[in-house]
Amino acid sequence: MNELEARGLVKQYEMGRSNLVVLHDCDLLIPRGSFTAIMGKSGSGKSTLLHILGALDVPQDGQVFFDGQPIFAPPAQRRHTTGIGDVLSPVERRRIRLRRTAFGFVFQFYHLLPELNVLENVLLARMIGASAWRWLSARAEARRDALAILQRVGLEQRLRHRPAELSGGERQRVAIARALVHRPRVLFADEPTGNLDAEAGANIMQLLHALHREGQTIVMVTHDAQIAQYADRVLRLEHGRLIAPRRGEDATARTTLGPTPPIST
Amino acid sequence: MYKLFLTFRYLRKQLIVHFAIAAVTLCVALVLVQRSVMGGWVEQVKQRARGLLGDVIVDNQSYAGFPLYEEFIGRISAWPEIEQATPVLYTYGLVRISSPGFEMTRPVSVVGIRYGEVIRVNAFEKGLFYEAYYPGTTHLGPQRQPMLGLDPNAAPVPSPMGGLVRPPALPEPYQSALETARRRHQERFGRPLDAPNAVDGPDNTFLREHGLAIIPGEYAFSETDAPELAGEPWPGLIFGRDIVATRQSDGRYKRRFVRGRLATVTLWATSIGGAVDPVPIKQAFRYADDSRTGVYEIDSETVYCDFDLLQGLMGMGPADRIDPQTEQVVGRTPPRCSQIQIKLRPGLDRAAVAALTERLARTYHGLLDDPSIRLDPREQSLVVGVTAVTWEQSQAHIIGPVERERMMVTILFGIMSLVAVALILCILYMVVLQKTRDIGIVKAIGGSSAGVAAIFLLYGAAVGVVGGVLGCALGVLTVVSLNDIQEFLIRLSPALRVWDQSVYSFDSIPSEVNPVELLVILACAVATSMAGSLGAALRAGMMQPVEAIRYE
Structure with missing residues (x-):
């Protein structure tokens, strides 16, 4: 059973007079419960792919399906800028709903709101879709969930601390807690250890690995082959396409642990 | 959220x-x-601006005034919406007033009012100075100068100039008001007023509260020991405050004259056709009070005297109508006024006042249809120009x-x-x-x-x-x-x-x-x-x- 399916993704950026093609006819299947690592050089388009899969960015062509439903409008109707009126578009509403309920994001630079403390950062992700009429009851439930997930990531003693008062590893654990608090079906992690020292990075990866063992679907982007070893599938992005892992690479050794992904040609 | x-x-x-x-x-x-x-x-x-006006003003903007005001007031007085109506006369003149070492002559607007009526039509009374301190003492009838005297029965008090002096006493009717204050003081504080007549006595505050304080410099002192009303009786004249007093920068007034001083007003009568009689009319008055509306243009240029007196002086009162050909008396010319001010009963809304104003104008013009009223063509022309407006319209x-x-x-x-x-x-x-x-x-x-x-x-x-x-x-x-x-x-x-x-x-x-x-x-x-x-x-x-x- 596939959680996500991408077909023919194209993404290019205008760079002056030329276009930089980042993704070129890229196909991908993310099976439910898999831990997929996408590797590639810096600037190869890994993060862009992750953002498109997670409905944060819009491709010029191609489509991503979640639960068999497309998450982008047909290419001809696709807009690459957002307007206030987009909230009225059913496709945009669905993307917002997916980000709110089905997807969770962990970024390399944590991206926590500096004005909020640890608990509030996590609560915000849980409460963002709550109706104003059910705010109080929803907040009590959200707080329970937030406390549980913060305990899970070992930050129950740091609830009132602001991001600036935490170490890099702790901040990333808050970011993971925030990404998980609404129990997403897919967790996207963009270089989750890229800004951490080796020990803190290992801790984070153990946490992700544990989540994966509990059945969490994870898609991770990394350039670090050591980190990629935690995944059960490793894909390489080169020249805008996902290619088959090369035999003999450490990172590819574990791809046998999961189903073989379709590789774009 | x-x-x-x-x-x-x-x-x-x-x-x-x-x-x-x-x-x-x-x-x-x-x-x-x-x-x-x-x-x-x-x-x-x-x-x-409202202070000197009624709710509705009827006038014709003519120096010659207009007739039939008595008939008009007689007709509308019974209306349930009307509380009071009073005629007013406006003219111009020169006023001269003096005090020892100081004399002043200046052009003024002379307003004839029926004091007893006008205080029921507008807030004129509230702006009077002496009336506020000595209620009931201001009027426009013949009056003499009230002079303070020294109270022969009072114990001597220290004088600001040194030594002991007997405190001043007040002439009637001020004395009786003071007696009331004494009684109230006794009731409130259980002791008599200390040096009750002293100009700067310790109980002056209490007296001021009762509008009875003796205000330094506001009264002339009698040359004899006894208080008195001195001089010949002359009609009262109420001055605009800025004529007789100078406003200080702190808002208080410094008076240049005391109540009762003699004043002379010079007027020029106007015929019904608007011709001004070159022979001036002089009339002596006594400074009865001074009025403050708060509008400088009014307070610095206006004096108020009795309506009927001014009407007589200006030749606007009732007179025999003479046939120019036969030189026989053929009737009476109606008296004229410049304006009628009308106080409406409270509770009328804007629409009702507007409707009433129109009805008042119609009623006045309807007087010409009364067969018992006979006017000559010049008088009729004055009637035609009469309008009725609300005070807001008149002060727009x-x-x-x-x-x-x-x-x-x-x-x-x-x-x-x-x-x-x-x-x-x-x-x-x-x-x-x-x-x-x-x-x-x-x-x-x-x-x-x-x-x-x-x-x-x-x-x-x-x-x-x-x-x-x-x-x-x-x-x-x-x-x-x-x-x-x-x-x-x-x-x-x-x-x-x-x-x-x-x-x-x-x-x-x-x-x-x-x-x-x-x-x-x-x-x-x-x-x-x-x-x-x-x-x-x-x-x-x-x-x-x-x-x-x-x-x-």
Whole structure:
């Protein structure tokens, strides 16, 4: 059973007079419960792919399906800028709903709101879709969930601390807690250890690995082959396409642990 | 709800926003103080312009006046809407008044009033000086000069000039009023008044409260020991206060003449056709009181005497009608007045007053249809020009410009307040730039474009509410303390006086906080702050989450 399916993704950026093609006819299947690592050089388009899969960015062509439903409008109707009126578009509403309920994001630079403390950062992700009429009851439930997930990531003693008062590893654990608090079906992690020292990075990866063992679907982007070893599938992005892992690479050794992904040609 | 949560968190944590709040606070306070001062000014001008007028004024704007006022008043007096109507006569003359070592002659507007009626039609009585201290003593009939004498029965008191003097006594009817005050003092304090007649006695405050204080310099002293009413009796003349007294910069008046002084008014009679008789008419009066309407143009140029006396002097009273061919008396010419002031019963709304005003005009013109009334063509022409207007209509030339000035100043201050809007726009735009990554994060975790825009709109609204409430508080505080602030500034340096009572004719800086205006100003503050945040909100709302997250 596939959680996500991408077909023919194209993404290019205008760079002056030329276009930089980042993704070129890229196909991908993310099976439910898999831990997929996408590797590639810096600037190869890994993060862009992750953002498109997670409905944060819009491709010029191609489509991503979640639960068999497309998450982008047909290419001809696709807009690459957002307007206030987009909230009225059913496709945009669905993307917002997916980000709110089905997807969770962990970024390399944590991206926590500096004005909020640890608990509030996590609560915000849980409460963002709550109706104003059910705010109080929803907040009590959200707080329970937030406390549980913060305990899970070992930050129950740091609830009132602001991001600036935490170490890099702790901040990333808050970011993971925030990404998980609404129990997403897919967790996207963009270089989750890229800004951490080796020990803190290992801790984070153990946490992700544990989540994966509990059945969490994870898609991770990394350039670090050591980190990629935690995944059960490793894909390489080169020249805008996902290619088959090369035999003999450490990172590819574990791809046998999961189903073989379709590789774009 | 997360939008409110983030809004308030940003409001508390973003120092730069406090500048926007301060700008809104100052603008709101500024506009509120301006509206209150100008509003108070307009109200005072209205009240004072109203002070000498009835609710409805009937006149023909002619120096020759108009006839049939008695018949008209007789007809309308029974109407349930009419409380009182009184004729008034306007003319011009010269007034001369003197006191030892000082003499003054100046042109004045001479107004003939029936004192007993006019005080029931308008607030004329409230502006009288001596009447306020000695109720019931002001009238326009023949009167002599009240002279203070020394009370032969009183114990001597220390004189301000040294030694002991007997305190002054008052002539009747002032003496009986003083007796009442003595009795009340005894009842209230259980002891008699100390040196009750002393000019600066210790109980003078109590006497002033009862309108009975002896005001230094306001009365002439009798040359004999006994108080008396001295001199020949002459009709009373009420002066505009600024003729007989000089307004000090602290708002108090320094009188140049004392009550009862002899004054002469020189008039020129006018025929029904408007021709002025070159032979002047002189009439002696006694200074009976002085009146303050608060409008300098009135108070510095107007004297008031008895209507019937002035009518007689001006040749506008009833007289035999002579046939020019036969030189026989063929009837009586009707007396004329310049104006009829009418007091309406309370409770009539604007529409009812308008309808009544039209009915009054119709009723007056209808008098010509009465077969018992016979007027010659010149008299009829005076009747034709008679109109009835409300007091607001008659004073529109005074109130209108002040209202327009108030509006203009409000617009000017409103334009100045746009600076605050621009400031909010800049500050919130900076906040949006600063918070670009946060916007991306909020969108990445499920915030919608509208939701993110709403955060910044709410942010603007919150700046408006906080700044508006603080501004209202500051404005109200300033308005209620405006006169105290001026007093404080004057104590620091007299050059810091901003409100000169001698110029503006008001005792204090007029100020009146209108609760409705306060709410409107608050609403405008919120609306303009939101308008200022609109650009920032749109930018935030339209950001792609991924672009916002990557923003450096």
